[in-house]
Amino acid sequence: MIMMKRYIKGDLLSCFLNTPGCRSRNLMDIIFKSRKSWLSFMLLVMVLCPGWQARADDTVRTPDQMRSELKLAVDDLLAHLQAITGREYQAVTSDKPQGESDIILARSGAKGLPATIAGLTEHNSQAYHVFGDGKGPMWIVGHSDLAIANGLYSYLELLGVRWLLPSEKWTVIPSRSSVKLSVDKLYQTQFLTRTFFGTGGFGGKHAGDPEMKIQRHWEQWMRRMRYNGPIKLGGHTGEAFNKTFREQLEAHPQYLAMIDGKRQPWSVGVKFCVSNPDVLALYTQWRLDTLADAIKRDPNGPLSFATSVDPADGGGHCTCPDCLKLGSVSDRVFTCANQVAKAVAQKFPGKFVNLYAYNEHAFVPGIDLESNIIVSLVPYGLHRTGMNGQQFIEAWSRKVKMLSIYSYWGVTDWTMCRPTFSFNESALTQLDHWRENNVSMIALESSHSSGSMGWILYALAHMAWDSTSDPHQIIDSFCQTAFGKASSPMNRLFDRWSDHYLQSDHELATCFANIQEAMGMTSDPAVQARLRDMVLYVQYLALLHDYEKEKANTPESLAMMKQLLEHVWKMHDTAMVHSYRIYQLAIHRRENKHKTELEALWPIKDPTAQSWQQATPYTSEQVDQMLIDGLAKYKPLDFKPQSYTGDYVTLPDDPMDTTTDKRHLVKMSTGELEFKILISEGMTELAFDFRAGPVKNPNHLGDPITLVDADGKTVYEKYFPADGQWQEIVIPVSKPGVYSLKVYDQKAFCLLKLPQSVYTTMVNPFVSADVCSRMYFYIPKGQKTLAFFEAGVIPITLFNNKGQKVDMNGQRGIVVVDVPQGQDGTVWSFWGYKSYTPMRMLNVPHALSVSPNILVPESALEVQ
Numbered sequence: 001m002i003m004m005k006r007y008i009k010g011d012l013l014s015c016f017l018n019t020p021g022c023r024s025r026n027l028m029d030i031i032f033k034s035r036k037s038w039l040s041f042m043l044l045v046m047v048l049c050p051g052w053q054a055r056a057d058d059t060v061r062t063p064d065q066m067r068s069e070l071k072l073a074v075d076d077l078l079a080h081l082q083a084i085t086g087r088e089y090q091a092v093t094s095d096k097p098q099g100e101s102d103i104i105l106a107r108s109g110a111k112g113l114p115a116t117i118a119g120l121t122e123h124n125s126q127a128y129h130v131f132g133d134g135k136g137p138m139w140i141v142g143h144s145d146l147a148i149a150n151g152l153y154s155y156l157e158l159l160g161v162r163w164l165l166p167s168e169k170w171t172v173i174p175s176r177s178s179v180k181l182s183v184d185k186l187y188q189t190q191f192l193t194r195t196f197f198g199t200g201g202f203g204g205k206h207a208g209d210p211e212m213k214i215q216r217h218w219e220q221w222m223r224r225m226r227y228n229g230p231i232k233l234g235g236h237t238g239e240a241f242n243k244t245f246r247e248q249l250e251a252h253p254q255y256l257a258m259i260d261g262k263r264q265p266w267s268v269g270v271k272f273c274v275s276n277p278d279v280l281a282l283y284t285q286w287r288l289d290t291l292a293d294a295i296k297r298d299p300n301g302p303l304s305f306a307t308s309v310d311p312a313d314g315g316g317h318c319t320c321p322d323c324l325k326l327g328s329v330s331d332r333v334f335t336c337a338n339q340v341a342k343a344v345a346q347k348f349p350g351k352f353v354n355l356y357a358y359n360e361h362a363f364v365p366g367i368d369l370e371s372n373i374i375v376s377l378v379p380y381g382l383h384r385t386g387m388n389g390q391q392f393i394e395a396w397s398r399k400v401k402m403l404s405i406y407s408y409w410g411v412t413d414w415t416m417c418r419p420t421f422s423f424n425e426s427a428l429t430q431l432d433h434w435r436e437n438n439v440s441m442i443a444l445e446s447s448h449s450s451g452s453m454g455w456i457l458y459a460l461a462h463m464a465w466d467s468t469s470d471p472h473q474i475i476d477s478f479c480q481t482a483f484g485k486a487s488s489p490m491n492r493l494f495d496r497w498s499d500h501y502l503q504s505d506h507e508l509a510t511c512f513a514n515i516q517e518a519m520g521m522t523s524d525p526a527v528q529a530r531l532r533d534m535v536l537y538v539q540y541l542a543l544l545h546d547y548e549k550e551k552a553n554t555p556e557s558l559a560m561m562k563q564l565l566e567h568v569w570k571m572h573d574t575a576m577v578h579s580y581r582i583y584q585l586a587i588h589r590r591e592n593k594h595k596t597e598l599e600a601l602w603p604i605k606d607p608t609a610q611s612w613q614q615a616t617p618y619t620s621e622q623v624d625q626m627l628i629d630g631l632a633k634y635k636p637l638d639f640k641p642q643s644y645t646g647d648y649v650t651l652p653d654d655p656m657d658t659t660t661d662k663r664h665l666v667k668m669s670t671g672e673l674e675f676k677i678l679i680s681e682g683m684t685e686l687a688f689d690f691r692a693g694p695v696k697n698p699n700h701l702g703d704p705i706t707l708v709d710a711d712g713k714t715v716y717e718k719y720f721p722a723d724g725q726w727q728e729i730v731i732p733v734s735k736p737g738v739y740s741l742k743v744y745d746q747k748a749f750c751l752l753k754l755p756q757s758v759y760t761t762m763v764n765p766f767v768s769a770d771v772c773s774r775m776y777f778y779i780p781k782g783q784k785t786l787a788f789f790e791a792g793v794i795p796i797t798l799f800n801n802k803g804q805k806v807d808m809n810g811q812r813g814i815v816v817v818d819v820p821q822g823q824d825g826t827v828w829s830f831w832g833y834k835s836y837t838p839m840r841m842l843n844v845p846h847a848l849s850v851s852p853n854i855l856v857p858e859s860a861l862e863v864q
């Protein structure tokens with residue numbers, strides 16, 4: 001049976017709108033405004049198009065039964081097709097429609113598919129194919145309804161639709177008369193699921209957004225960007241197990257973990273004794289029943305793919321003699337996972353179990369693992385295995401087939417919606433790790449801020465589906481689509497942010513100048529509207545910058561925060577910042593002493609309050625004035641950023657002082673640090689002092705130190721306990737050359753004393769947990785200014801090559817000072833940096849040494 005509900009106006013319109021030159025959408029509004037004009041339009045059409053008849057092809061043929069994700073996407077497709085063509089499209093669900101549909105959605109097993117689509121069978125459940133010969137129907141075919149839904153969005157992108165950011169202003173819909181394309185494209189991804197969420201969420205219905213508009217926009221955008229997947233993994237299960245089986249557990253004390261020789265009493269978070277076969281059987285049956293329930297409810301639903309076997313959160317694993325025989329904590333936790341995995345494979349072939357590699361079971365177990373185990377990793381940060389993110393993923397990818405990654409990308413709590421999450425340094429590096437190690441799932445904790453993360457998430461959405469795509473081209477085309485003729489200054493802005501956003505008056509001045517230049521290059525109202533969103537976002541960054549110049553919880557900071565919050569709520573509709581989370585962070589963290597006052601000013605449950613009533617969106621005139629004011633307030637500095645390349649070399653004619661064996665203290669921040677060290681002819685050992693900790697956690701592994709020789713060969717690798725004791729490390733060396741000394745501090749705040757008589761250079765962005773001792777750097781010959789970025793809690797002290805203090809004129813953020821003639825081509829120094837925000841040299845080599853015996857990239861020796 002054909003389900004075709006057609007309205008005659010659609011047919012009339014299509015006939016009319018197919019006439020070249022008559023394709024304005026405003027026309028539709030005018031025509032349908034009154035019945036009278038509608039009638040005259042009908043008459044006009046009947047005169048102009050005597051042979052008109054119903055267009056059978058303005059239909060989308062869908063499968064008879066659809067899951068909700070496909071239904072939503074089909075509705076979205078129909079709305080977009082109408083916006084593109086001006087014609088009303090209908091969904092039909094029969095296999096034999098009268099006439100031919102323009103677009104056919106089908107599952108990969110359907111009959112009558114074009115031959116080219118057969119190749120789909122080789123790919124995973126997320127693959128889909130978009131095919132059309134330009135004349136016949138468009139085919140969108142996928143293995144599952146979710147795959148077809150994703151296919152619809154790719155098809156709309158092929159038609160020229162772009163959802164740049166989650167708002168109508170940033171949505172681009174082209175006008176076309178035909179929606180048939182000549183295309184034959186298979187889409188596939190190694191990442192079965194791709195999801196993100198902004199920490200803190202949207203806060204549901206509240207006075208700042210009574211209609212939950214922003215949440216809807218983000219959810220819709222995520223669907224269109226194909227942020228989804230067929231699998232939803234559960235988390236910790238131990239707590240629910242304990243609650244469900246409290247009676248049995250209390251009746252059998254031997255079921256519960258033994259710690260210090262004693263069986264633990266029941267509690268919500270208590271672990272069970274994995275070596276006890278009875279409690280393991282009880283747990284296994286419970287997981288099987290849970291999976292059976294999910295499969296019964298929805299056999300292909302996201303919860304039917306795997307059942308979680310992650311223990312209760314925290315430590316306290318059983319240490320009874322039989323459990324200890326099983327091996328490490330990881331061995332014990334994965335012994336349990338193996339047991340459930342075997343039972344699942346037997347009862348539900350093709351289904352999985354999943355758990356985190358986390359806390360005490362972050363370590364790769366020594367035992368073999370069943371093939372249907374999914375392991376979720378949090379590679380960057382929250383584990384103390386002594387491995388960096390990349391090594392951690394590599395180690396696990398050798399052990400299990402299916403890896404899921406949980407990563408933090410520009411979380412609002414850390415960035416306050418500044419674009420500080422580096423696209424080039426962090427996003428692309430992580431994505432490379434995931435690709436190389438066959439990661440299957442990505443879950444990001446991020447921010448619902450278009451300004452800081454929207455454009456990066458836009459790029460990731462496309463990169464995840466096309467491993468050959470050029471990430472910089474995606475950003476370029478984002479700018480091109482958003483800003484058209486005015487794209488080049490905006491491209492410069494996003495290029496800068498892709499590297500590092502360096503919060504400073506200079507950066508704000510440059511941003512305002514980029515936008516002003518772009519404004520002058522366009523008369524397109526759609527582009528102007530997007531540029532005005534950018535003004536509001538940069539103004540937010542400026543207000544935040546000004547707020548942070550004040551000491552928090554003072555009358556001055558409160559006044560600035562009031563201004564900031566007013567701006568945030570007035571620009572809420574743009575989705576450029578994560579308003580709700582910023583509001584929470586402002587009240588509960590930044591200005592917590594003024595919590596009551598700020599809550600009274602912005603009562604989140606009372607939309608009738610005066611402040612909410614006044615927080616109406618800015619007018620275009622107000623935004624344009626904001627830009628003028630921003631340009632007047634922030635002035636750019638005069639310097640040219642410069643990067644340096646080549647091998648690390650000593651300075652020519654460097655009078656190195658080798659008489660002293662003094663060692664220079666480096667206070668290290670946590671994370672990875674790399675020093676280049678010159679092992680010169682005749683040196684037989686490298687000796688330095690090291691201290692880590694003390695750290696109380698008995699499971700802390702200590703800090704690994706590695707030394708890699710000039711050929712890239714690791715010549716030394718050892719963990720040092722975080723016991724707070726100084727020790728001398730002596731590493732024998734034989735071959736001369738530039739070595740890499742790497743220390744990976746596991747939040748033990750280690751200290752290092754390097755010999756001043758050896759040429760060294762630290763090559764990382766410079767962060768320092770405590771005020772740093774003296775660090776030296778080189779100013780290349782011909783350089784007339786020195787520019788660097790700092791965000792220290794106190795200003796640093798800068799010295800020229802003669803050891804005289806250099807006046808920085810009170811500059812903070814980006815600092816630019818003159819280099820007097822004769823002081824170029826020399827080594828300068830500073831001390832007193834303390835911040836987790838990296839200090840960066842901007843126009844001289846970012847090569848910091850503990851003594852004037854410095855190594856620099858070769859190109860720094862060329863005269864500037």
Ligand SMILES: [Zn+2]
Pocket residue numbers: 257258272273274275276318319320321322323324
């Ligand atoms: Zn035990």
